[in-house]
Amino acid sequence: MIVMAKSNIKNDIRLEQYKNMLNVINRHNHIQEEVSNTLKATRMRSIINSYRLVEAYKADSKVAYVGEQFPTEIVYAFNMQAWNIESMAILFAQSVNIEDFFQLSEENFLSRDICSFLRAPFATMHANCYPRPNIVLSNDQPCDCLAKLGYIASQLYNSPYFSLNTPNEINGESINYLVAQINKMILKIEKELSCSFDENNFKKIVEYSNEAKEYYCKTTEILKKSYVPRVSRELLEIFGLNAFGLKETVSLCKVLYEEALEISQKQNTKKKRVLWMGQAPEGFHEIIKYLERELDIIFSAILWDGTLMSLDIENPIHSIAKRAILFHWHSDRMKENTAMVCDEFGIEAIIIANVWGCRNMLGIRSVIKEVAEEKNLKYLTINLDVMDRNNYAFNQVKNRLDAFLEII
């Protein structure tokens, strides 16, 4: 459905929005990361991200707001910049203190009890720091709030809006239902933005997506056999980037694969391996640093069926629809996938990270516990907030982490 609404954003010039973003970043110009300790692929991803950021703020760029795991290949086929409103807010919150943004979200009637993954993008939009979108495209997996957030964005910027409704069950009928919606969405984008869907460009993008995914999967295979520090984290970042149709992502995944292979051949140490389920804080977050002293953390999202699947060159829309359904946190599929990962990756314990206010994680965590109990694995449930520091204190979590480390 396309919705045109009144804009509440008065100053919608991209240059102004770019300056707003820079102002916030400049207020917090400290360097958080130890550059020497990062992977080549991590540094490369930072450059790609910076480039994408700047491109999106250019006056003549076409920007599509998208949600998590949105099929960005469609966006790239239109030569648009895919701006993931959630991921960008996460990136932002992890780099600078956005406490005033959370206050802004509260002033705009968004309670502090709501998941900060929704509050942060909402506030960043209200602070007029994001580039104005030409269109807002959203989906509802794994979280239906993404569709609502997309709708709010379309209202704020007076932009056209299209939301994909993703079925939970996977079968021929549900895939066809989504295929029809994607085709309809393509027609709407063409109409609203007066541009055409380039089939040849799309084919090339699908090829890039598959090529990048091939390196991605080969890297996960290395993890099966070896402890390769920071690689699981980088795979998670690339998953979050959700830019598999871009040529530079092919290079990024290739660099990571080669680097992982090289490190795995030199690495002799072995640590207890745990599976991290749920939203993860940044790689340099105190929780991750604390745990990585003793543990090898595998982030579950990098091994989901939807993450690892490649697209059918002959029928890409069909496989994009299938992938979208696979990304839903369907409890049976999640249980099956988690059990498989535990077996194949030698998982010795599970950490279930529940971000405050996330109903999806609350719903799925009982399934994860079932897997842990069936496989006789120790598990820990921690409640945290990786974006809003008001909802989190390291000492509270540390006590649980210490006890967990002692029991495993």
Place this chain on the structure above:
Amino acid sequence: MITVGIDIGSLSTKSAILNDKKEILAYDVVFTGGNNRQSAEITFNNVLKKAGLNKSEIDLVVTTGYGRENVPFSDKHVSEITCHAKGIHLLKPHIRTILDIGGQDSKAILIDKDGNVINFMMNDKCAAGCGRFLEIISKALNVKLEDLGDISMQATSAARISSMCTVFAETEVVSLVAVGTPIPNIVKGVHESIVSRATSLLKTVGITEPVAMSGGVAKNKGIIKSLEDMLNMTVEVTDYPQVMGAIGAAFIGQLIGK
């Protein structure tokens, strides 16, 4: 071998001394206050004095609790979850589930036949349902903390305390007093509110009998009664519930020494 366990909690700091026969030679409790390093030092000296020992006679000091890493003379620090498990196991080896309610947190701990932690759950975010909550309520009711158990035994019914937040619960209690609700009924309601939260924690880890309670709140017999009623089972308490973490820490010291 003589070991000392020190449990630096949010409200009180506890210590215990164990000999190689696993006998408790002495124990001590002091208020933590604003300087937990100092409170650890004080209780260490107190417990040595009570046992008639010198520092030089102590082989190992194991610390636990929130301030466990802040004690310069500690040889090892261990989380209080492990320490409560070991402490209860030392005194009541048949116990399989422990409810520990301390000053600012509560924990349900499932243990195996060797006292190893199988699983645990802790309360989240707010101290409602913990010792601090009882302390605030006793002040609001102008009764002594240690009298709450006896007062609750006089209740004819339990007032309903619905709030999930310590501060709001205090407001609720004040409102109940204002409308003339008998104090024993309010206290019993407070106990049931705490026990209701604790029962959820216990059920999350999976209750395996026999069950024991540790932590300072276990000294309140009204809480034990409410817990037994709600679980419909006997809840055992040791003679030293508040010092169980420190005893466990001292016991871990003995195990390390082996």
